[in-house]
Amino acid sequence: MIRLFLTTALVAGMALPALAVKPAEGEKLAENQSYTFWLLDAIKTADPQKNTDVEGSDIIRQLFEGLLNEDEKGAPVPGVATGFDLSEDKLTYTFHLRPAAKWSNGDPVTAHDFVYSWRRLADPATASEYAWFMELMNVENATAVVKGEKTPEELGVKAVDDHTLEVRLTTPTPYFPKMVTHGSTFPVHQKVVEAEGDSWTQPGKLVGNGAYVLKSHDLGVQISMEKNPEYWDADNVIMERIKGLTVNDNNVALTRYQAGELDRVQIPAGQYPRLKEQFPDQAVSIPYSCTYAYLLNVSEKGPEALKDVRVRKALSYAMQRDVVVNQILQGGQKPAYNWTHWAIEGFQMPEIDYAGWSQAERLEKAKALLAEAGYGPDKPLKLTLQYNTDENHKKIAVAAQQFYKQIGVELTLNNVEWKVHTDRMQSQDFEMARYAWCADYNEASTFLDYFRSTGMNYGKYSNPEFDRLMDQSKTSEDPNEQYTAAEKILAEDMPLVPVYQYSKVDMIRDDIKGLPTENVMNDWYAKDIYRIQK
């Protein structure tokens, strides 16, 4: 057994307080310690194993606590676990749970709670839409349990004693510690879940182990939480009350922010420059781990033209990303020439040839490639771009139509409702499709695994060399080498047209401190934030 620490942050975290001192030097706390944030939609559930939404995760992260948390940069730091050991073969993780951890009803949080919850996630009877996450984590027997071939009791997770949790993996997974910061791995209270059934997450019934307890939840209106006095680190939690307000319209939400009803809100596309000038201390643009692209259908069902790599390259070269980023979005997004988001921890951006060219050069090259492939004024290339209903997608699609016109490609736009879009992509019933991928954990494989032959991969791209590199990365000392090489293959084969890499463009009130501005996952913990006197 080798004793392993997560990162240097954890080493420091073991000896020192887990996070930076709050409040910082010279800051005086405000009387009013409450924080109100914006929710675009109704919260579907506060059940960690049933949630599928980003906004739901934001709620769950306050009501529950997993084995590990994230610091302001996104690195894992102790949560319920104070640390872990990793076996020589890198297949067994042993987490040490802090004895002080308690549920909001006073019961101790034990390793058995985690065993119950992890089995619950994989158990077909739960029918969790995130059951695949347990498979992604490579937990032993996860796939068989999800399929119903093995019982949940056979899942590779075991309580050695009340405060020691052992997890066995099928294959070394370097990013495993980062995955246990994900909400679906958070513990739930077995007795409460079993006694209350599906309604156990309602206010008054919900028992959590997070820094906050649920006070009220009016579907589609608001959800409010209060500091949990039973939380093991309650003494260091400053924020007393937090509240999420649902406002379905981004512009109205911004108005309500300006009226003082919200402390944080997203800035509608195109308004960032104006607001940054007016409110330099409030408008922020934070890298956010999603990439926007047009998927090309290279499957049997796809159009003949897209099976030609020259055509795919031409389509990618002709995409004028600077126009999209600087004139349409205007919020600090970055042009994308590759798939993995640039700010993913440890990811080294490969040198991609066409990223360095000028747009004029790209256009020339694109025209030449199309001509080579046999398309020209007498035989124009005709393609259809499908996108789901949304103002911004539409703006970009209309712009793309113009970009492609310049190289003689006739692009037809096909706007469909979200479910129809998804359904068609999943059955390879498209030519080009708008797509975006957001990281599940802060590591490049969450992006690159997508394009494996066995990945989600709606365009059905397949390259054995790419697959081999991704296999290799799982056991590699420094997987980022393989990731960079894999990105180069993608740029050569071009199964997608990368468009831009996201930023989270928000207004945040300037007396709110402690919200992470460098965590590309944008996961935030209310226990770390506080309001200062101005």
Add this chain to the structure above:
Amino acid sequence: MFGFILRRLAVAIPTLLLLIVVSFLLMHAAPGGPFTQERALPPQVLANLNAKYGLDEPLWRQIAGYVWGIVAHFDFGPSFVYPDRSVNQIIAAGFPVTLTYGGIAFVVAVAVGVALGVAAAIRQNSWMDYLAVGISIGAQVLPNFVMAPLLVLVFTLWLGWLPGGGWGGPIYWIMPVVALSTSFMASIARITRSSMLEVLGSNHIRTARAKGLPERAVILRHALKPAMLPVISYLGPAFVTIITGSVVIDMYFSTGGIGRSFVDSALNRDYAVMMGITILVGALTILFSLVVDVLYAWIDPKIRY
């Protein structure tokens, strides 16, 4: 009359059943399902989900089971998208909200609309008429999805008088009521005005005036009641529309009413919620067209069932 009501209620049952079957089939015909996600679910997980919600059974059994649940237990099933809530709970939470702002908006629309219409008719082609018609046309052309954000801008941001959204005491009701009632009010005013003008030119009004009745009595006692007939036929469906929710109001004011749930359930393919609200709207529509017919008979002695 009593027999008429009974007969109408008897017809309502097959009508509702037909509504259920047709909506059910249409819903299942739409591409995608409640569990269609950006990230396709592994087949096994999808199968587990379908089994849990009974979606793996043949359609006719799903429909039969659904109808039985309603008839036997008044249970509209679990929501597919909000796993910790049942459809009954979602409607029970949202409908009172919609009913509150919708009911008030209805009363406001009728009171103001009828007053404007009558005022315009009795002083036809005067400044009062022009003002009333102006107001109602203005209210008609300003759709509520334009009005709602404008109201928030003015009363929340600039004046700071009203909360920009949410649901609570009467202070939260004001903007939704104003935004929802205006276009109905405008329609009611226009219908009232033209119908009133027609009635004022009729023989029995001339007779009433010839008897030497004061104008006030002529209007209130003899003209208003017959003038209300076309208004009432408009009010029946309008009432159902107004109290079964407005997605625009719910969206801009975060009221949490069922209007938004209805649209969301269609987009999310949340079959159970969509069916529940469809049945609610259907039942109310049937009920209020009956109420309108009864009111007709009461107002117009010429109508007999």
